[in-house]
Amino acid sequence: MRTHKIAAIPGDGIGKEVIPAGLTVLQTLQERCGDFALQVEHFPWGTEYYHQTGLMMPEDGLDVLKPFDAIYFGAVGDPNVPDHLTLWGLRLKMCQGFDQYANVRPTRILPGIQSPLRMANRGDLDWVIVRENSEGEYAGHGGRAHRGHPEEVATEVSIFTRAGVTRIMRFAYELARSRPRKLLSIVTKSNAQRHGMVMWDEIAAEVGREFPDVETDKMLVDAMTTRMVGKPKSLDTIVATNLHADILSDLAAALAGSMGIAPTANLNPERKYPSMFEPIHGSAFDIMGKGIANPIGSFWTAVMMLEHLGEFAAAKRLMAAVEHVTQTAELPADLGGKATTAEITDAVCRAIA
Numbered sequence: 001m002r003t004h005k006i007a008a009i010p011g012d013g014i015g016k017e018v019i020p021a022g023l024t025v026l027q028t029l030q031e032r033c034g035d036f037a038l039q040v041e042h043f044p045w046g047t048e049y050y051h052q053t054g055l056m057m058p059e060d061g062l063d064v065l066k067p068f069d070a071i072y073f074g075a076v077g078d079p080n081v082p083d084h085l086t087l088w089g090l091r092l093k094m095c096q097g098f099d100q101y102a103n104v105r106p107t108r109i110l111p112g113i114q115s116p117l118r119m120a121n122r123g124d125l126d127w128v129i130v131r132e133n134s135e136g137e138y139a140g141h142g143g144r145a146h147r148g149h150p151e152e153v154a155t156e157v158s159i160f161t162r163a164g165v166t167r168i169m170r171f172a173y174e175l176a177r178s179r180p181r182k183l184l185s186i187v188t189k190s191n192a193q194r195h196g197m198v199m200w201d202e203i204a205a206e207v208g209r210e211f212p213d214v215e216t217d218k219m220l221v222d223a224m225t226t227r228m229v230g231k232p233k234s235l236d237t238i239v240a241t242n243l244h245a246d247i248l249s250d251l252a253a254a255l256a257g258s259m260g261i262a263p264t265a266n267l268n269p270e271r272k273y274p275s276m277f278e279p280i281h282g283s284a285f286d287i288m289g290k291g292i293a294n295p296i297g298s299f300w301t302a303v304m305m306l307e308h309l310g311e312f313a314a315a316k317r318l319m320a321a322v323e324h325v326t327q328t329a330e331l332p333a334d335l336g337g338k339a340t341t342a343e344i345t346d347a348v349c350r351a352i353a
Contacts, residue, residue, distance in 0.1 A: 104264070
């Protein structure tokens with residue numbers, strides 16, 4: 001039997017609700033399939049751990065996680081701890097420490113879910129956003145000086161390297177080539193950011209010559225927001241910088257129905273390190289502990305994790321179960337229904353079984 005080692009880190013907020021829901025579904029799935037097993041180890045890292053130790057994760061946390069095949073992560077953030085401490089202390093520490101440079105965010109309208117776009121139907125919005133995940137605007141370079149004085153200054157330096165841009169462009173082109181439309185939209189802001197983003201454009205064109213079968217177009221990031229809303233059928237695969245794709249993918253999730261359904265894969269494509277899989281909705285403190293968090297994003301994230309692990313039949317079965325539930329069962333509150341986290345989880349488990 002094929003066995004995969006999974007590190008489960010629920011983290012904060014509703015992560016503590018949707019990751020256990022995802023693990024319940026995965027347990028049902030492996031019992032139903034019978035040809036693979038997940039060895040799950042749980043890690044209580046996050047702001048609760050921070051309040052106890054002063055750290056979001058142990059100093060040797062990356063060494064602890066390195067032997068795992070994948071990381072199943074919930075969310076990070078606490079209203080009583082500054083966001084830059086929680087984010088950099090856990091999530092970004094794993095992303096950068098494990099060189100998870102390709103962030104992949106698929107978006108489509110699932111059966112039974114209504115897009116807020118007036119005329120959008122299933123198939124009209126079916127995108128994959130590729131986010132450069134290791135440098136750019138979130139490189140972490142910069143600093144502050146003269147704190148508290150009138151001349152206080154803060155710098156936040158965007159870092160673009162030829163190696164970093166080349167590898168994300170090649171990843172995006174290969175992904176676009178694997179999809180039926182073979183269409184890649186390259187997001188930029190080189191009219192205003194005349195150094196790093198101009199290099200971004202130049203390298204995109206260089207890499208593109210290796211993929212003559214992939215159709216490409218280039219869009220300024222502000223224009224891309226209007227295209228996503230006004231002409232969703234014109235898009236397929238999208239590649240953008242760390243900041244730009246972060247914003248665009250949240251818009252994409254909202255256009256598909258809710259942030260609660262959207263998955264993410266933070267990939268180290270060379271598999272030198274474990275990749276990390278997480279729903280994109282964040283900690284959502286306003287609904288934490290109420291039992292109404294939408295677990296669909298964590299289920300779709302589990303689908304991506306299974307695909308990464310090579311369990312394609314299981315991934316297909318789980319996605320089919322999710323789509324059956326969204327089409328036939330009561331939806332959670334963020335999608336206009338009244339179903340609880342537990343009810344959605346039970347429904348997906350029944351569909352799998």
